[in-house]
Amino acid sequence: MLGEGILKGMAETAKNFVGSYFSAERLTTVQYPEERIAPYEAARVFPFLVFDGGDWEAGLRCVACQICEKECPPKCIFIEKSKDKKPDALGKPQYYPTRFDIDISVCMSCQICVEVCPFEAIKMDTEFELSTDDRFGGLLYNRGQLAKSNEYYHKIHATEAAKVDAHLAAEKAKSDAKTKTAADAAAAKAAAKPAGAGD
């Protein structure tokens, strides 16, 4: 109570006042919207669907397994499975979603859909400037609005995307190796059969 606390406090605020003109540490305000801070790499807002290659319909990784729809806590994902199949990145014919809607006014960004997806098809976006004046339709995103390329995914989550790509490449290599050994075995069997039939 001898007053030194007050003097120390006033010295600190004086340092703040003077320092705010010189160093960014003492003036941490960012004047949004003219200046923006880049979001952190682990930032997450709402989900989006990843597609490989150029055509979003052909390259969409989602196979409409509906696991994310079932696991979503507020039930904001609405999926309709197709009747036919089309080949996926590994060449296997898979179903695809004819309707994939996410209601972002309900979504709570819990990332459970991302964690449970076995196909690395749904990931979290970092885009947050999503205001619209259409309260109901504007906040219901269909699959065309949700589909974004793998290059975009690399841009927003570089390390995560690299890991996902490595994982998918490993899977592809494994499946390629399996098909190769299967093809070799089949070729060997086919080669063995005529050789055996030729006797």
Add this chain to the structure above:
Amino acid sequence: MFEFLDQIFVILRHWLVSFLPAAWQQPAGVVMSVAVIVVLFPALFALTTVFERKGLARIQNRFGPNRTGPFGFFQPVADGIKSLTKEDIVPSSADAAVHFLAPVVLVVAVYMGFAVLPMGRNMVLVDMDAGLLFYFAMGASTELAVFMAGWSSRNKYSLLGAMRAVAQMISYEVVLLLSSVTVVMISGSLSLSKIVEAQNHYTWGLPHWYIFTPWGLAGFVMYAIAATAETNRSPFDLPEGESELVAGYHTEYSGFKFALFFLGEYLAMFSISGLGTTLFLGGWSAPFSWLGWVPSWIWFFSKLMMSIFVFIWMRGTLPRLRQDQLMNFAWKFVLPMCLLNLLVAALWRFLGDGWVKWAVCSGILIVAYVGMGLLEMRRGHIGPRSYRYAE
């Protein structure tokens, strides 16, 4: 040439008034000076609001207003337009006459205080023999206006705020008066222009301001504390504590009446800083004798703005005091120190010249300060903080 600059406003008034017939000259001169005061201090108030917002912002690591005009300096224009065009809401159960009169009484009482401040050499509006007493009389009237505002709103929170404000203002008014009495004792006059004249001497180039004496420094510190409390500024702004009482006694005021309260508070700040500079900081006298060529009104207003800056600095630094802490502080610590200061000032007068009076007076004040401080700390169990962390 510098004499001309120093007296430029007096000469200007004299010249403007000379166009009128002789019988009208004196009243016209007075009216002119009054008009200047009525216009100048609100302009200064507008500037101060920007300085305050930007100053507080920089202290708090952020920008202040920086969109309206260059560096936000047109913000008071925007604020003024806003308060003029806002709807004036008077609660239906409020006492309409008193509710209307309260801000008027406040602003009038505060403006009256400017009449006795010497803003430069020969630049007092009314040179009264009992100028200081007049100033405090007007200050007492502001308390009544605060009470009127709080009571007429018929709002429990406003009434609480008004009661707290009045209690605080009365307690610290005693401190204000007692710390000014030491100045009156030493300078021998209640007239503010004579007090400034008494400080306008220099020894070895250094001025004889009262703040450079032990009793003057103590008196100035106590005066500053009392001034902060009188104008309800942080850390004594519980009556208008925004987080506790909405807005205290001016909760129910909107639009122009609220602007009048705001104006009244800042004008009170100016006039009390003006009085403080007159009493302790030498008024319009220059800090060094070789700087005497700078016009006197420039010194007065720079000292005024420095005081305002210190007010803003304290607002940004200190947390708010609780009502009982405030009152305890006033009656148990500051008031005894004030009375002791009176004694020390008297000793100063009678101990003759030389180093003896400096040593004795400083010694008494320091011992008393440290002693009472430690006593209060022990009684309030205040010491270095100890922290308890959750396991």
Add this chain to the structure above:
Amino acid sequence: MSLVFYLIAALVVAGGLAAMMLKNTVHCALAVTVAFAGLALLFLNLDAQFAGFAQILVYIGAVAILVVFAILLTKGSETPKDGVFSQTWLTGLAVASAVFAVLGWAVLQTAPMLPRATATPVVSVQQIGQALIGQYVLPLEIIAVLLTAALIGAVIVAIHEKEGAN
């Protein structure tokens, strides 16, 4: 008896009348404050600067606030339901007229004894101060003792109340 005197006197009388006739007690207190201000203006008109400013400082700055606090902390702030004039107003009027008659007779009797058309003595604050310390120092000290007694009494009453509440 100049115009200024009549104006100020009208203000004081109006304040007093309003203090008597208004229904709301706080309004009455504010009206009496206006009367105090008028008195201060009268003092200033007579060049008694110290008396005038002391009147403002003490009466408006302290007594009026005290009166208002007293009204608020009791039930006086509620408007009385059955009018402000008491039942025995005739007796009150008679007593007030009697007092006024006595005072007026006393003033008029002493008026011829006052010197006319001499300059009013200008008493500066310094002279008041010197008189207080020189000639009237005993009354000053007695009043100081009285004030101290009042303060100590207030503290004792408050302490007893606190202990009583405990």
